[in-house]
Amino acid sequence: MSGANGTQAARGAHGGREQDAVRVWRQHAQEAVLLDGFHALKHALRFGADVPVALAVDRAAALALAADLAPDVAPGLAARLVEVPDDVLRALVPRLHPTGVAALAGRPAVAERLGALHRTDRTTPVVVLDQPRNLGNAGAVIRLAAGYGAAGVVTTGSLDPWHPTVVRGGAGLHFATAVARLDVGELPAGPLYALDPEGADIRGLELPDDALLAFGSERSGLTPELRERADHLVSLPMRPQVSSYNLATSVGMTLFHWSTHSPHAPRADRG
Template structure:
């Protein structure tokens, strides 16, 4: 679409945004949209208040998605875009993407289809930390990230923290009793050193909160309690660091494309 939009066209595209908003995932900013495009997300609407700037950014940082962005991005006035996305990203672009079906996510997480671990976040509380973990999982090629408890792993703040990489790995919310099959390694300060294990590709790697650790229910489900190497008198690592260390340990000997 052309950069300029008259009032009728702007009204139409805003109406289309609002028609999709309740059923889609907000992609807030260039990098979230870039990753969603790269990993095959279905994106019904893309709005920007700086189309020229966004296309220049794509040409510079992500030429592989520049053509798709040029075809989809519709320019609207900045004040209009801010009524739809109050916390507008500095790149001044936002999009709506279709959330993958639960059945597709569960199929990806099933034991029979896994060639890399699943990360389990047991009752996480911090939206930003959950997003950072999803970004890590995507980078390591993990099969997916599962959360237990009440936190929605597709919350807009989580998607923003993950830079749209939800579409590069399976992300789902499950009860402990619904976790996919596979050997479960739960991180616990009293566990055996994780370096004494060769983590299998179909492992579930479970992480509790920094304050309370893993829940009794998940502990009962665990096949192994493992710990990360840590200097004496240091209390803990943050969640994303712990996940990154465990995935790095698993990744030894694996190649990444």
């Protein structure tokens, strides 16, 4: 085969792979979870997500990033990642991530998520977001919960915790914990500690490992239904005349307090 013919054959093979990948994307786009950017894809692969298609504007650059930051997922990424032109990828996603990477993943089965949440031998808390409104804050909470090894994150109300903006805010860490939307009456068993300005100072409490840690919405606080379900009301220390903390900040403070007493909390990685 001449050099020219070899080049044409290589271009044809690449073009065929690109077309196949775009076709797979369109087949799965409606029901799949959008992984927006390299880090979301990295975490999804690391925690066992089913990723049928992954695309990049610059495949070599994405693989170099993996080799540098996530060598554990580099082989799996190399096996999946297909390079496509910038305009092709932009046509498939709402907003192209700065890393020029996007992928689709299968959402974990409902039974799998609920099974993890309803385990009676939980050794880490479940975070409950009571009718949250802000998609980005919900994503940040899921990222925090995954980092602390929480058993899961439950939302009540209309917000979909698997919305693409939430997944983007969570950096793909939905796959590192159980994430589900439930009614208050469907919450897992366990003592429910609800954050409320009228509650007892958290510094005088030891939060049990199987606790449900509930946080009200950014504007309205706890709903009457969840407040009635609560076993304990807990407050965070706050300077007078400061109205509230950001939702993710409140969750982070509460999980940190839990972690200082629990042998099941993750320890700091000292490399």
